[in-house]
Amino acid sequence: MEELTFLDLVILQRIEPGTVMEKFGPKINSQFFESANILATVKQKGYIDFKTSHFGNSEVEVTQVGARMLEVADEKAKEAVDNLDLAILQKIVAGYKDPEDIKNELNIRSGDLALRIHKLVKQDLVSYSLRNIKISLSITEDGFKKVGSIKGEKPPEEQIMVSGEAQPAETAAPVAPTEAAPAGPVKLDSATKRKAKMEYYMENFRKNPKQLAVYIIGALIVVACVLAGIYFVFLKK
Incomplete structure (x- = not known):
């Protein structure tokens, strides 16, 4: 199978009962020596055999192995087109006409490529x-459409369901009633004023601890001065 091309x-399909090597050239559009050479190559693979007829000509017949190759190829031709078939079609569209060039480009086995091309020919895509003794491939209209349809496919867009029903409006949170601003200036008593000053100083000291230390040191100096003054007053007496 790996050696199959x-x-x-094509050679196996054109061999009919009574086919002789000497007259096989016109069947494959080739000269006698070219046709004899390719028949000898196919014989080496075990697909055909020769036998001498009564008229001295070499009759060509398909062996069981060759017949099995044709059966496998025809069975393969009934399968749906897959990604490898599309890759082959794309190469032909790109200008690759020789199966050998396609084999080298796709890096696949000769037997696999032979079955794929046979399949594409049977499905009228190639x-x-x-x-x-030279095969030249070309794309058909259906084959070109097949490649074009695959290239033109887009992933299915995400469907967005639109409802005709009006969405309920969000309920606004109730606004808490605000107290009315006083009509005039507010008078504070002495206790409230002292409390406000104390909170003000404590907030400043919390933000700036160094300032608190300065105030404490200053207060200690003042206390020391007062005590010193009292001491000197009593000492003079």
Whole structure:
């Protein structure tokens, strides 16, 4: 299977009962020596055999192995087109006509490529011409549409469900009633004033501890001075 080529399948398909090597050239659009050479190659793979007829010609017949290759190819041709088939179609669209070039470009086995091309030909996605033992592939209209449809596909867009029903409005949070501003200046008693001053100084001291230390040291100095003055007054007496 690995040695199988698409040209081998073409040769096998064109061998009919009574086919002789000497007259096989016109069947593949080739000269006698070219056709004899390719038949010898296919024989080495075990797909065909020769037998001498009564008229001295070498009759060509398909062996069981060759017949099995055709059966496998026809079974493969019934399968749906897959990603590898699309890759082959894209190469043909890009200008690759020789199966050997496609094999090297895709890095796949010769037998796999042969079955795929046979499949694409059977499904009328690819056509080929044969001249001087040379296969030339071309894309058909259906094959071009197949490649174009795959390229043009877009991922399904996310559907957004739109409802005709009006969405209920969000209930606004109740606003707490605010106290009315006083009509005139507010008079504070002495206790409230002292409390306000104390809170003011404590807040300043909390934000600036160094200032508190300065006040404490200053207060201690004042106390020391007062005590010293009292001491000198009593000492003079």
